[in-house]
Amino acid sequence: MPFFDLSLIFEPAKQKGKQPNEISSPERHSLEARIDALVHLGYTVIAINHVVQSKFQQPAPDFGLRKRDGVIILRRLTIVLDEASEKGFGLTNNNASSLASYDIISLLPTTQTSFSLACLTHSMPGPLTAHIISLDLSSQPRLPFYLKHTLIRTAIRNGAVFEIPYAPALSPNDEHKRRNWWANAREVARVTHGKSILLSGGGQTIADLRAPLDVANVATLLGIAQNLARDALSTTPKSLVLRAQTRKTYRAVLSEPKLMLPSSTQRFFLGLDTNRYVNCRASGDGSHVYGRTSRSSHFAAAYRK
Amino acid sequence: MVRFKNRWLLVEFIPIDVRPTNSTAVTSKTVWNALKESVIFNFGETGWGAVGGSLTVKYFSPMTGICIIRVARDHHRIAWGAVTLITSLDGFRYIPRTVHVAGTIKKAQLAAIQHDREVVARLRSKYKTSSPGDEYTAYLTSSRANIEAIQE
Numbered sequence: 001m002p003f004f005d006l007s008l009i010f011e012p013a014k015q016k017g018k019q020p021n022e023i024s025s026p027e028r029h030s031l032e033a034r035i036d037a038l039v040h041l042g043y044t045v046i047a048i049n050h051v052v053q054s055k056f057q058q059p060a061p062d063f064g065l066r067k068r069d070g071v072i073i074l075r076r077l078t079i080v081l082d083e084a085s086e087k088g089f090g091l092t093n094n095n096a097s098s099l100a101s102y103d104i105i106s107l108l109p110t111t112q113t114s115f116s117l118a119c120l121t122h123s124m125p126g127p128l129t130a131h132i133i134s135l136d137l138s139s140q141p142r143l144p145f146y147l148k149h150t151l152i153r154t155a156i157r158n159g160a161v162f163e164i165p166y167a168p169a170l171s172p173n174d175e176h177k178r179r180n181w182w183a184n185a186r187e188v189a190r191v192t193h194g195k196s197i198l199l200s201g202g203g204q205t206i207a208d209l210r211a212p213l214d215v216a217n218v219a220t221l222l223g224i225a226q227n228l229a230r231d232a233l234s235t236t237p238k239s240l241v242l243r244a245q246t247r248k249t250y251r252a253v254l255s256e257p258k259l260m261l262p263s264s265t266q267r268f269f270l271g272l273d274t275n276r277y278v279n280c281r282a283s284g285d286g287s288h289v290y291g292r293t294s295r296s297s298h299f300a301a302a303y304r305k
Numbered sequence: 306m307v308r309f310k311n312r313w314l315l316v317e318f319i320p321i322d323v324r325p326t327n328s329t330a331v332t333s334k335t336v337w338n339a340l341k342e343s344v345i346f347n348f349g350e351t352g353w354g355a356v357g358g359s360l361t362v363k364y365f366s367p368m369t370g371i372c373i374i375r376v377a378r379d380h381h382r383i384a385w386g387a388v389t390l391i392t393s394l395d396g397f398r399y400i401p402r403t404v405h406v407a408g409t410i411k412k413a414q415l416a417a418i419q420h421d422r423e424v425v426a427r428l429r430s431k432y433k434t435s436s437p438g439d440e441y442t443a444y445l446t447s448s449r450a451n452i453e454a455i456q457e
Binding site for chain 2: 037040041169170172178206207209210211213214215217218220221
């Protein structure tokens with residue numbers, strides 16, 4: 001199973017005389033170095049996380065990164081929602097074309113109102129869905145709002161995931177940050193029961209990166225079950241990335257299945273040939289039939305998602 | 306009777322800062338001290354009480370930066386978490402990466418030898434040397450002997 005790190009932070013430095021949609025060469029070097037380190041640690045899918053404060057205005061520049069074999073690099077947008085952004089933060093149809101350059105959109109609410117907005121409105125399927133709800137786990141000893149069960153449940157049903165970035169747990173010089181992280185990450189793990197959780201980096205430097213299974217082990221110390229902790233780095237982000245692709249398709253259709261009529265032998269195994277089906281059942285061999293039906297209903301369920 | 310069970314962590318320390326050549330080399334004692342500090346720092350006295358009795362660093366190779374850590378199986382996740390949360394050794398920053406978690410010393414040794422070979426192969430392809438009698442071959446032989454000499 002490939003491992004995913006969906007948060008390689010890119011915060012463009014504000015400099016005078018520099019276009020905001022330009023990437024400077026030290027910034028690119030830092031990104032390249034961190035990607036190399038992540039690849040060495042065993043990640044194969046990496047999302048560069050462009051963080052903007054309170055309002056989305058213009059897309060990140062083309063990073064112009066080196067191509068690497070077997071490594072997928074995605075683009076992700078995170079909008080930090082504060083009080084100023086409660087009236088609107090740029091996730092509108094006017095911006096749809098510039099938002100289409102991102103593979104994943106995520107929101108980081110810091111107020112109660114913006115949190116319920118993120119959970120209820122912006123997790124609904126559509127071209128502007130925010131699939132990741134990220135929370136600031138390290139700046140305050142307790143989260144600024146209560147994680148209401150109904151909100152969390154709605155968001156998860158709509159297909160959103162909650163992100164736990166592990167970088168603050170490693171901050172060597174700030175013990176408040178670490179303490180807050182342990183308390184708040186535990187809270188997130190508690191309300192989600194360990195499911196629909198995404199573990200990701202979220203660090204600014206190479207020193208903040210860790211190998212996937214090490215991160216999963218730290219997550220078990222938060223009270224997440226072993227298998228779920230591992231899923232939070234592999235299966236959850238994988239299905240998330242797939243789901244995020246549906247932003248760009250018509251009515252979230254990913255592929256067009258073709259109807260192929262089965263031949264008579266296949267009809268027999270599918271249980272469509274009633275005469276033979278009865279015989280088959282009489283001989284006590286109905287396993288094919290049940291196997292098929294359950295699998296097809298599984299597909300149907302996957303489709304409805 | 307049931308025997309006492311351990312976990313063997315094979316950890317690689319990836320350097321970030323370049324160490325000046327005149328600085329003292331990292332030894333297994335340094336790793337043990339950093340590990341102890343990290344356990345107490347992150348998991349407190351209770352954490353150290355749970356793992357401290359059995360925690361030993363059995364092997365450390367300064368060239369490839371790998372080490373083998375033994376810890377009692379019951380609370381090995383605390384020790385593993387503490388390894389992950391180490392940020393520096395002797396003031397120089399490192400990324401600790403757990404390569405393998407083994408239940409017996411034998412498997413840890415095999416994983417360590419395998420890992421050594423991979424690192425050497427990477428170095429060789431980087432510097433484009435593949436002569437059979439070079440320093441890497443000598444290193445592989447000696448490290449293999451050292452690793453196999455580890456006793457429980």
